[in-house]
Amino acid sequence: MPLFDYSLLLTGKYHDMLVAGLLLSLQLLAASLVLALPIALVVALLRLSPLAPLRWLGFAYVEVIRNIPLLAHMLFWYFGAPELLPEGFKQWLYAGHIEAYSAIIALALYTAAFMAEDIRSGIRAIPTVQFEAGRALGFGFLATMRRVVLPQALRVTVPPLISQTLSLWKNTSIATVIGVAELMYQAGQVESATFRSFESFAFASAAYLTVSLAITGLATWYHHRFPVRTI
Amino acid sequence: MVRASMSLGERTTMRHTLLAAALAASALLTGIAAHADQLADIKKKGELVVGVLGTDEPATFVDPKTRQIVGYEVDLVNAIAKKIGVKPVLKQIAVAARIPELQQGHVDLVAAGLTHNKEREAQIDFSLTTFVTGQKAIVKKDSGIAEVPQLAGKKVLTIRGGTQEPNIRKAVPTAEIVTFDTSQQAFQALQQGKGVGYVDDEAALLRSYAKLGPQKAQYVVLKQNLSTEALAIGIKKGESGLKAVVDDTLRELEKSGEAQKIFVKWYGPATASGFQTRDFKLESDKID
Numbered sequence: 264m265p266l267f268d269y270s271l272l273l274t275g276k277y278h279d280m281l282v283a284g285l286l287l288s289l290q291l292l293a294a295s296l297v298l299a300l301p302i303a304l305v306v307a308l309l310r311l312s313p314l315a316p317l318r319w320l321g322f323a324y325v326e327v328i329r330n331i332p333l334l335a336h337m338l339f340w341y342f343g344a345p346e347l348l349p350e351g352f353k354q355w356l357y358a359g360h361i362e363a364y365s366a367i368i369a370l371a372l373y374t375a376a377f378m379a380e381d382i383r384s385g386i387r388a389i390p391t392v393q394f395e396a397g398r399a400l401g402f403g404f405l406a407t408m409r410r411v412v413l414p415q416a417l418r419v420t421v422p423p424l425i426s427q428t429l430s431l432w433k434n435t436s437i438a439t440v441i442g443v444a445e446l447m448y449q450a451g452q453v454e455s456a457t458f459r460s461f462e463s464f465a466f467a468s469a470a471y472l473t474v475s476l477a478i479t480g481l482a483t484w485y486h487h488r489f490p491v492r493t494i
Numbered sequence: 495m496v497r498a499s500m501s502l503g504e505r506t507t508m509r510h511t512l513l514a515a516a517l518a519a520s521a522l523l524t525g526i527a528a529h530a531d532q533l534a535d536i537k538k539k540g541e542l543v544v545g546v547l548g549t550d551e552p553a554t555f556v557d558p559k560t561r562q563i564v565g566y567e568v569d570l571v572n573a574i575a576k577k578i579g580v581k582p583v584l585k586q587i588a589v590a591a592r593i594p595e596l597q598q599g600h601v602d603l604v605a606a607g608l609t610h611n612k613e614r615e616a617q618i619d620f621s622l623t624t625f626v627t628g629q630k631a632i633v634k635k636d637s638g639i640a641e642v643p644q645l646a647g648k649k650v651l652t653i654r655g656g657t658q659e660p661n662i663r664k665a666v667p668t669a670e671i672v673t674f675d676t677s678q679q680a681f682q683a684l685q686q687g688k689g690v691g692y693v694d695d696e697a698a699l700l701r702s703y704a705k706l707g708p709q710k711a712q713y714v715v716l717k718q719n720l721s722t723e724a725l726a727i728g729i730k731k732g733e734s735g736l737k738a739v740v741d742d743t744l745r746e747l748e749k750s751g752e753a754q755k756i757f758v759k760w761y762g763p764a765t766a767s768g769f770q771t772r773d774f775k776l777e778s779d780k781i782d
């Protein structure tokens with residue numbers, strides 16, 4: 264029975280490959296999260312907008328995106344969407360890291376749909392009188408949101424958003440299908456080069472778990488440091 | 495209602511039962527490990543489970559009309575199953591899963607464009623060589639690339655988990671390699687210009703090239719072979735009984751001329767692969 268070979272994971276070429284994969288996965292997480300949050304906020308506001316067409320737009324975004332598997336999004340943003348770009352720009356893009364860009368767009372749009380729903384629930388958790396009071400003071404819809412409702416709502420929203428961030432972190436692994444050299448991709452490469460399946464996927468699992476636990480830890484800390492004030 | 499507490503006597507009995515169970519379990523495990531004759535198992539269950547790609551035309555692919563997996567390797571496997579006297583069951587597996595599936599016993603054989611090389615000999619056994627192909631690169635004409643070394647620093651697309659990637663890495667260490675789950679995806683990426691070159695076994699590559707139709711003029715297949723691959727059927731390590739049957743079947747196919755017929759049917763001049771001659775025979779399980 265072959266033993267668990269730690270040396271493979273701790274030093275050498277395969278260690279470097281796995282670490283490079285982990286770093287790229289973290290970059291995917293960071294870039295998609297930074298993009299997803301503002302999109303989610305805008306979509307949530309669209310869904311609560313006083314104007315019906317804007318509400319429909321928000322509704323359509325959320326339903327279309329979250330009801331299609333992420334895998335399909337990935338393949339669409341890699342194989343489909345970039346083909347519609349103008350020729351010159353397309354070639355410039357393809358010469359660079361098109362895989363990673365496509366993955367980030369797919370992950371950001373996908374995660375934003377879920378986060379938008381969480382933010383919307385957060386906003387709805389703030390008593391309507393708060394909103395009405397803001398309007399009574401003469402603020403418009405956006406100003407009321409920005410100055411009165413959102414500062415309270417976002418605190419309520421943090422725990423579910425953290426949960427979405429965990430999903431996002433694990434979803435970065437799907438980018439492997441479009442050839443992004445993230446952690447699962449590298450684990451697969453190491454596996455086929457060394458036939459050490461258990462070691463390479465043990466590394467990947469441990470890495471996913473560690474980062475996930477760190478995100479959860481952050482959430483707990485935030486919750487203690489900035490407890491929900493109203494309601 | 496769950497029992498809240500146990501008497502001392504009960505606890506001792508329970509410990510004994512646990513110990514006995516553990517012993518029984520370990521005995522069972524050893525029993526499985528010591529059990530070696532896969533051929534007898536295959537006969538007993540009446541089916542030969544074979545891992546195939548199903549995406550590798552014309553070796554194993556889904557016939558669009560019948561929705562059945564057909565191809566060169568399928569014909570060989572059918573002959574082997576017939577020889578054993580059981581029903582062949584094809585199971586589609588991914589390129590990277592070929593060796594693990596075999597080692598874990600999920601499939602009895604792997605007929606999936608599997609390259610026979612020295613590194614893999616430590617993991618599994620191989621049948622007689624069933625196909626010999628060079629691995630080549632195809633590029634777009636307007637890239638101006640005419641020789642393999644010119645791929646240096648360029649993005650090259652291929653399939654993951656096979657020998658294509660290590661081979662192109664060896665031939666052009668500085669190439670930036672992007673891999674996909676299937677050859678179709680990798681080839682699609684080439685067509686869209688997401689890489690400069692695409693690497694695959696010659697037989698498969700020519701097939702993809704033929705499918706381009708009139709667009710063929712925009713592509714060039716580079717002449718130089720990145721490597722020569724001997725493909726074979728994978729067998730679990732140490733299953734000598736099974737290997738003997740597989741090899742015997744292949745030898746008989748060669749002797750009766752059936753092997754030649756199967757080759758011509760899938761790779762011959764009338765097919766998209768268009769091989770004029772067959773430069774190998776099903777006769778040896780040795781590689782250089």
